[in-house]
Amino acid sequence: MLSAILPLVHILVYSAYALNISYETITRLQKYEEQSEKAAEWSNTAAERLRKTRTTQGSGAISIATSVVTALTLLLPFVPIRSRKAHLALSGINTGTLLLSRFYMAQFWNDRNQVQVPFVQKFNEAIKQSERLVRILGVLSASWAIAGWTWWLHPSGVWGLALYGSLVAVITVLGGGF
Template identity: 40%
Template sequence: MADSISVTVHTLQALLSTYTLYFSYISITNLQKYETKTEEAAKYSNIAKDQLHKTRTTQGNALIAILMSLATSIALAFKQSSWSPYLVVGINVGNALNLLQTRAHVSNFWKGKAKVPFVEGYNEAISGTERIIALLGNMSGSWALSSVLALWKFFV
């Protein structure tokens, strides 16, 4: 019974990760439209250079966390029963904490970004990133739930 619940939770995590990955792709694609202009500005301004670096870092960090969640949720849905319970708990807790930290990292940079009139792709990237931030929180919560389920197996 607990195994079927875990498989269901991990399958839902994989779906949520895929959904979040879609928004990450859209945000990164929209930001890349302004990459050349931003790189040119970064040659003359340390502020622009710093903003470009932070933009790349936060988007990349979110992408890596989402991909890790997707890969581990698929692996746990199919192979969990053959793994050490300590490894399963570690993966669940690790993903919950990683996604929570990633959400904070991305949010701290993007929360103050104002939308710019007549710059549609950039504004869409901001909106997409706001959606990603919310979804990272949901993903972290789902991994916290699966952590509880994994720990439950120790006591049952």
């Protein structure tokens, strides 16, 4: 039982952390919304960038919120989702959703497409946080995949915890999650 709870606690905490970063990023970007809308009236490129900013940030926030709700639901003792198949299905859905959001955001929020703007510190911070969020989405996706894998293999006790902990540590370090 503990080998099923620990991955969910980790995912819940990490998802809440990611949701906080997503909120901060969206809040920072909204400060430049009015100027972006004015630019979008005159430039198709600016309009497209504004649309991509909104959709990529929304995609990330929704997939992270889904991760939080799923992990919380599976952790609550009065929710009757206890079957291994349900855990595997929810793990697969979250893995896929987070991975798709990660790929979608990574196409727009990267060093190739985003340029640091001089004298606009908050906007530059939002760019950096968005790039960081892309890495965090990858780590969360891998965490759900690893959790599903450990539930499928069903290693018990210390071995299950050691397996999950080791794999998540490696993924976090490689993905630059924190």
